[in-house]
Amino acid sequence: MISNRPMEHQDSSQSRLDELFLAYRQACPDLEPTPNYMPELWAKIEAREVSTNWFGRVAKALVTAALAASVILGMMVSSANRPNAFFNATFVEALQANQMAGLDPLHVDRMAELGQQ
Amino acid sequence: MLVEFELIQKAQQGDAGAFNQIVSAYRRRILGTISRLIGRPEDVEDVSQEVFIRLYFSLGQLRTAEVFEPWLYRLTVNASYDYLRKGRRRLESRMADLSEQQVMMADAVAGSRAQSDEGEKRRVRDTVQELLSAVSEEDRILLTLKEVEGLSLKELEKVYHVSENALKVRLFRARQRVLKKMKEVTGPSPLSAKEDKTR
Numbered sequence: 072m073i074s075n076r077p078m079e080h081q082d083s084s085q086s087r088l089d090e091l092f093l094a095y096r097q098a099c100p101d102l103e104p105t106p107n108y109m110p111e112l113w114a115k116i117e118a119r120e121v122s123t124n125w126f127g128r129v130a131k132a133l134v135t136a137a138l139a140a141s142v143i144l145g146m147m148v149s150s151a152n153r154p155n156a157f158f159n160a161t162f163v164e165a166l167q168a169n170q171m172a173g174l175d176p177l178h179v180d181r182m183a184e185l186g187q188q
Numbered sequence: 189m190l191v192e193f194e195l196i197q198k199a200q201q202g203d204a205g206a207f208n209q210i211v212s213a214y215r216r217r218i219l220g221t222i223s224r225l226i227g228r229p230e231d232v233e234d235v236s237q238e239v240f241i242r243l244y245f246s247l248g249q250l251r252t253a254e255v256f257e258p259w260l261y262r263l264t265v266n267a268s269y270d271y272l273r274k275g276r277r278r279l280e281s282r283m284a285d286l287s288e289q290q291v292m293m294a295d296a297v298a299g300s301r302a303q304s305d306e307g308e309k310r311r312v313r314d315t316v317q318e319l320l321s322a323v324s325e326e327d328r329i330l331l332t333l334k335e336v337e338g339l340s341l342k343e344l345e346k347v348y349h350v351s352e353n354a355l356k357v358r359l360f361r362a363r364q365r366v367l368k369k370m371k372e373v374t375g376p377s378p379l380s381a382k383e384d385k386t387r
Contacts, residue, residue: 084367088319091370092335095316098309099336101220102232108215109208112237116244123245 190214193253200247207247211240218264224336225268225329227317228275238267258346261339265329265347272325315373322369327362334359 190213198206218239223232242263250256320328333339333347341352348355 084370088363088367088370089335091312091316091319094312096224096336098312099220099224099227099229101216102223102229104215104219104236105233108233108237109211111233112211112240113204115237116241119241119245 189253189257190217193256196247196250196253196256200250207244210243214260215240218260221261221264221333221337222268225264225332226271226275227313227320231271231275235267235271236264238270239263242267255346258343261333261343261347265333269325269329272328318373319366319369322365323362327358327365330355330358331362331366335363 191210195206195209199210215236218236219232222235222239223229226232226235239260243260246263250259320331323331330344330348333344334341339347341355344350344355345352
C-alpha cells in the first residue's frame, strides 16, 4: 500500500496556515477612526495642495529658464560653427579642388604653339 | 458599492461635502484592510489618510463607477506597500525580538481559535507578521488580500491589472514560502509528530 503521509502532512500544514490567517483576521478587526480623523485629513490635503502649487510654480520657472538657456546656447553654437566649405565638401570634391590648385594657369598662346607643332 | 456614482461626480467637481461622504462610507473598511496589511495599529490612520489624499488628487481621472472600488483598493495597496518598504528595517528588528516560545503559543492559540484577550491577539498578529516576513512586500500584500481579506481572484485581477493565472502562480509561490517559514519557526505539526511516535 502506498503511503500518503507526506500529502497528509502537507494538508495539515495548509489547514494550520488557513487557521492562522483566520485568527489573524479576527485579531485585526475593522477599526473605528478617531474624532480628529477628518480635520487631520483636510489639513493634510491643504498642506499637500500648497506644496504642490509651490513645486508647480518652481517647476514652471525652471522649465522656462531651461528653455531660454537652450535657445541662447543654440544660437551661440550655431554662430560659432559657421559652415566651412573645405570641411563640408565630400572627399572627391576636396581632392578635385586640391588638384586644380596644383595645375599651372592655362595659357592660350602656349596652346596655339602646341597645335602648330 | 457603498456610494452612488453621482456623489463621486460631485466630488470630482470639487464638492468637499461629497468627498467627506465618500471618506465616511469607506474609511472603516480601509482602516481594517490597512491594519491587516501592515500589522501596525498605531500607523493605520496615517496610512489610510494617505490613501484618501491620493484619492482626492486623482479623483478627476475616474471615468466609470465600476472601477471605483478596485481603484480604491489599488490606492490602499500602494500606500501600504510604500509604508512597508519604508518601515522594513524597523519591522525586521522587531520580529527578531520574538522568541520561539511566543510563536509556538500563538500557533496553538490560532489552532484552537480561542483568542479572547488582547495578549493572545497580539501574539497571533506577531506570528503572522513573522511568517509574512518570509516573502516580499508585494507578495505579503497579495497574500493578505487573498487569504485574510478574502478577495477573489477576479477582484484581485481588477486591482492588479494582471491575469488570473499570473496571480495564481504568484500566490502559490508566496504561500509555499510562508509554509516553509511556519515549519522553521514552529517545527513539525503535532499531528505528524504523533504519527512518528506511533510508527
